[in-house]
Amino acid sequence: MTNWTEIAKLDDIPKLGARVLQTDTMSIALFRTAGDEVFAIKDECPHKKGPLSQGIVHGTSVTCPLHNWKIDLASGEALGPDAGCTNTFATRIENGLVYLALNVSEAAA
Ligand code: FES
Numbered sequence: 271m272t273n274w275t276e277i278a279k280l281d282d283i284p285k286l287g288a289r290v291l292q293t294d295t296m297s298i299a300l301f302r303t304a305g306d307e308v309f310a311i312k313d314e315c316p317h318k319k320g321p322l323s324q325g326i327v328h329g330t331s332v333t334c335p336l337h338n339w340k341i342d343l344a345s346g347e348a349l350g351p352d353a354g355c356t357n358t359f360a361t362r363i364e365n366g367l368v369y370l371a372l373n374v375s376e377a378a379a
Contacts, residue, residue: 273372275370277370278300278367279366279368280302280306280367284302286302286304287301287302287327288302288322290323296313296314298311298370299311299312300368301323301327303329309343310360310361310370311341312357312358315339316356317352318337320336321335322341322356330343331343339354343358359371
């Protein structure tokens with residue numbers, strides 16, 4: 271079951287930057303692109319758990335601040351230099367508000 275939860279105003283997330291949402295079980299990084307798309311992925315690099323929210327956003331990917339792996343924001347997949355994947359969450363924007371799809375089982379996982 272998907273619960274759409276209002277989590278932020280779009281303007282609260284800096285362009286080409288991130289905010290961190292803390293849930294009971296994990297940190298979720300919310301990224302805003304130059305084109306005002308918002309992506310939500312687990313704030314943990316698939317390499318060695320670096321804080322992706324502190325990485326540099328370019329296009330629809332982020333570069334991990336620790337060892338420069340590039341992660342696709344839509345899929346959570348590492349684009350290089352090696353393979354790996356982190357969790358992603360669906361988002362939608364309505365009237366300047368950002369909603370996050372939190373699956374009940376994911377939120378409790
Ligand atoms: S922890 Fe992200 S590249 Fe190593």
